Amino acid sequence: MHPNRKPLIAANWKMNDPPVGCYTSDSPFRSLPGVDVWVFLPFIEWYGAHNAGLVYGAQCGRPEPQGAFTGDISMLMLKHQHFHAVLCGHSDRRHFHQESDAFIAEQATAALEVGLIPIVCIGETEAEHDAGKTTDVLKRQLKPVIDVLTAHHSLPTTHFILAYEPVWAISRGDPNKPAATAKDAQDIHARIRSLLPKDRQATTRILYGGSMKGSNAAELLAQPDIDGGLVGGASLKLEDFRKIVEAAESR
Ligand code: PGA
Numbered sequence: 485m486h487p488n489r490k491p492l493i494a495a496n497w498k499m500n501d502p503p504v505g506c507y508t509s510d511s512p513f514r515s516l517p518g519v520d521v522w523v524f525l526p527f528i529e530w531y532g533a534h535n536a537g538l539v540y541g542a543q544c545g546r547p548e549p550q551g552a553f554t555g556d557i558s559m560l561m562l563k564h565q566h567f568h569a570v571l572c573g574h575s576d577r578r579h580f581h582q583e584s585d586a587f588i589a590e591q592a593t594a595a596l597e598v599g600l601i602p603i604v605c606i607g608e609t610e611a612e613h614d615a616g617k618t619t620d621v622l623k624r625q626l627k628p629v630i631d632v633l634t635a636h637h638s639l640p641t642t643h644f645i646l647a648y649e650p651v652w653a654i655s656r657g658d659p660n661k662p663a664a665t666a667k668d669a670q671d672i673h674a675r676i677r678s679l680l681p682k683d684r685q686a687t688t689r690i691l692y693g694g695s696m697k698g699s700n701a702a703e704l705l706a707q708p709d710i711d712g713g714l715v716g717g718a719s720l721k722l723e724d725f726r727k728i729v730e731a732a733e734s735r
Contacts, residue, residue, distance in 0.1 A: 488641050488687040491705065491732040492520040492712035494603065495719030496543065496571070496693075502529055503720050507536035512726035515539060519732045520712075522569055523719075527557055530565050541569035541603070544577055547587075547594035559594040569601040571714075573625070575651045589628035596636055596643065603645040603691070603714070604629050606676070610652035619675060622648075626679055633681055641687035647714040648672055653694030655717040663695035666703040666710075673709035698727030705735045 495513060497503075502525065506513050514537075515521045524541045525533055533540040546556040562570060571577075572595065573588035588604065595602040606625040608618045633644065648669070655661040663669070669692050677685050692704055693714030704710055712732060718724045 485708065485711075486686045489689050489711045490520055491518065491735060492522065492645065492689055492691060493725075493729050493732050494522045494524060494541070494569075494647075494691060494712065494714045495725060496524045496574070496714055496716045497526065497529075497719060498543065498576070498716060499526055500720055502532070503722050503725075505722050507532055507538070511536070511538070512722060512729050513538050516729065516733055519729055521729055524569075524571055530567065534566055539568050540566075541571065541601075542567050543571050543574065544581075545570045545572075545591060545595060545600070547590045559591070559598045559600055563598040563600055567600060569603055569645075570595050571647075572602045572604045574605045575607060575649055575654060579651075585625055585628050588625075589632050592629060592632050592644075593635075596632070596639060601643050601645060603647050605647045605649050605693070605714070607649040607651050607694070613650065613652055618650075618672065622672070622676060623679060626676070630679070630681060633684060637681075637683075641684055642689075644684075645689045645691065646676065647691040647693050648676055649693035649714060651694075655695045657717065659697075659717060661695045663697075663700050663704065664692070666700075666707055669704060670707035670709055673707065677709055696728060698724040698731075701728040701731040702735070705731050 522539045545559040549560040572591040577583045592602040608621040689711040691712045691714045696713040697718040
């Protein structure tokens with residue numbers, strides 16, 4: 485595996501309080517020598533994460549640097565508060581905020597231009613999956629993102645990350661929701677990799693998200709094209725999250 489593809493476990497706390505113990509010295513939200521660990525937190529938590537020395541990112545960001553966008557925060561403002569990365573196009577944002585593929589690409593561009601690492605999230609819904617449209621959906625979602633990468637062709641590959649999150653596997657609070665099987669996830673990751681510009685295929689990190697937990701992380705992370713996880717529900721349970729990080733470390 486290419487050395488640029490160091491495993492990354494990204495916690496997505498969504499609109500939840502941070503788990504008790506997350507800012508302690510033995511918190512599982514700290515990077516290890518062999519694993520990057522980043523926390524995508526509600527904006528108001530940034531100060532706690534900053535003081536604790538965690539690497540943190542935002543769950544969304546607005547492309548314009550400032551202006552009349554009530555309730556939003558810009559990529560530039562995030563950069564000023566030492567955010568390291570930003571999720572672009574999480575399925576919650578696509579669904580609840582009607583974010584389009586084009587707008588998500590604008591966010592990724594703005595993030596890159598201020599020096600934030602975008603993690604662009606893609607993935608098909610249950611209806612699209614059942615109708616056999618997964619590849620078409622992924623191609624459609626990737627197209628404007630590939631245009632961004634082409635426009636930033638000198639960008640180091642470590643500065644851009646993808647997350648494949650099949651919407652039908654996202655737990656949304658249901659701890660019994662099954663993840664994609666490791667084989668299916670691997671097949672899709674390999675397909676996504678093959679759709680990237682040739683010079684980025686071997687080096688771009690692609691995370692899997694959707695009901696990753698302590699009990700299935702090792703199998704998912706053992707797949708050659710899965711470079712880490714974007715973890716929602718299990719990132720709110722300290723010890724379950726620790727197991728995921730340990731699985732990434734020993735892969
Ligand atoms: P989940 O969420 O791990 O709870 O399925 C993942 C995500 O929505 O990013």
